[in-house]
Amino acid sequence: MQQRVWRFSVRWRGWSKKVVGACVLAFGVQAQASAPVPVVVSFSILGDIVQQVGGERVQVRALVGPEADAHVFQPKPADARAVAAARLLVVNGLGYEGWLERLLRNANYRGELVRVTDGIEPLPARNDHDHDTKGSHRHGHGHDHGEHDPHAWQDVRHAIHSTRRIADALCRVDASGCDSYRQRAHTYAQTLQALDAEIRAAWAPIPPQQRTVVTSHDAFRYYGHAYGVRFLPAQGVNTASEPSAAALARLIRQVRAEGVRAIFVERLTDARLVQRVAQEAGVRPSTVPLYSDALSKPDGPAPDYVSLMRHNTRAMVEAIQGRR
Numbered sequence: 001m002q003q004r005v006w007r008f009s010v011r012w013r014g015w016s017k018k019v020v021g022a023c024v025l026a027f028g029v030q031a032q033a034s035a036p037v038p039v040v041v042s043f044s045i046l047g048d049i050v051q052q053v054g055g056e057r058v059q060v061r062a063l064v065g066p067e068a069d070a071h072v073f074q075p076k077p078a079d080a081r082a083v084a085a086a087r088l089l090v091v092n093g094l095g096y097e098g099w100l101e102r103l104l105r106n107a108n109y110r111g112e113l114v115r116v117t118d119g120i121e122p123l124p125a126r127n128d129h130d131h132d133t134k135g136s137h138r139h140g141h142g143h144d145h146g147e148h149d150p151h152a153w154q155d156v157r158h159a160i161h162s163t164r165r166i167a168d169a170l171c172r173v174d175a176s177g178c179d180s181y182r183q184r185a186h187t188y189a190q191t192l193q194a195l196d197a198e199i200r201a202a203w204a205p206i207p208p209q210q211r212t213v214v215t216s217h218d219a220f221r222y223y224g225h226a227y228g229v230r231f232l233p234a235q236g237v238n239t240a241s242e243p244s245a246a247a248l249a250r251l252i253r254q255v256r257a258e259g260v261r262a263i264f265v266e267r268l269t270d271a272r273l274v275q276r277v278a279q280e281a282g283v284r285p286s287t288v289p290l291y292s293d294a295l296s297k298p299d300g301p302a303p304d305y306v307s308l309m310r311h312n313t314r315a316m317v318e319a320i321q322g323r324r
Helices: 002-034 044-057 077-085 100-107 156-173 175-203 221-227 245-258 271-281 305-320
Strands: 037-043 058-064 088-091 112-115 131-133 212-215 230-233 241-243
Touching (some): 037 077, 037 156, 044 088, 044 305, 077 100, 156 175, 156 221, 175 221, 212 245, 212 271, 212 305, 221 230, 230 245, 245 271
Parallel strands (some): 037 058, 088 112, 212 230
């Protein structure tokens, strides 16, 4: 009897080891399958959109974070390592990331790359020879955006387009999560469609001839094209550009002649240029900054894309109406 019990015990221990081993293996496979997909994005606004589509299935790293300027970004070795480890790299395109090709070479990146603006009809860059880009940025540092204006996200319809392209890319790198990505993209697109309608409704009471806004740099042409607003930038498309004295004098005369009341400094730009325009034109600039190329910190007024667009719209409309 004792011998039979001993044999049974040996068999039980052997069987239990196999079961435990199988459970450990299964748990490891499941953990590996459920690990978040590492996604690197070029700047914070894209990071938010990717997070909206990916949810808990993605781990997003923005190379250029909130309150940071992609125009003057210089990738570091840690950025190259992050790109090399990513399964998906999401960028704007249209020349916005002038440093991208160099970063891809340094990272030896072979993963999925999506440019969210592919497929839209881009606006041409403003052909204004009075904006002189500093030589150090014009030669060799990749901050010249080229023939197209890259700030496409300022039109919410283009953000909807980006949302769909991001969902497609995530499906390619993580097929098991595709249904989730499609559903989340659909839900977020509905949110953006409502946002687009909200912006149009906010501008509706203001006559078209009064919809003029002075900004620090030329980042809002897509917004203006979509929502019927004219923007007079003190700088060119690049925050590193500098206007000539003649261009600045023309802008000041124009603000005076047209009685422009909405003058804004953008969060990432030098306030002195716009403050000079406002002072010499006899207009008080808004104390509320606009967010053009980056989100705010989480406790700021523009911690995500929807909040950014609402904040900018409300600030501009209230300034024109004399409420700011």
